[in-house]
Amino acid sequence: MRFLMTTRGSDDMTPPTEAMYAEMAAFIEEMTQAGVLLATGGLDPAGTHISSSAGEITVTDGPFTEAKEAIVSFALIEARSKEEAIELARRFWKVVGDGEGDIQQVFGPED
Secondary structure (H helix, E strand, O other): OEEEEEEEOOOOOOOOOHHHHHHHHHHHHHHHHOOOEEEEEEOOOOOEEEEEEOOEEEEEEOOOOOOOOOEEEEEEEEOOOHHHHHHHHHHHHHHHOOOOEEEEEEOOOOO
16 A cells, blocks of 8 residues: 655744754665655645646646645655554654644555
């Protein structure tokens, strides 16, 4: 089962410390070696919005939401269950500290 884990920005985010970078690097390496982490990265909170209505495509540059609502990073993982995905998210938040995000199962040809 694949899951997309996303994190949101926050107006009161504290800058990462060297210790947090080291702990996160170890966590990412562990997940990569285990074959759990498929992809990860940061996202531009501004983004670009695309909509389609009656055949008309509209493209609008962001930002569109408050900083606390913008998705700023993601991880695509392979887990045996939703419970395992939640446990990996718990481990991530123990490294990062305060914040919020979402876990969504990914459906597609790989399932």
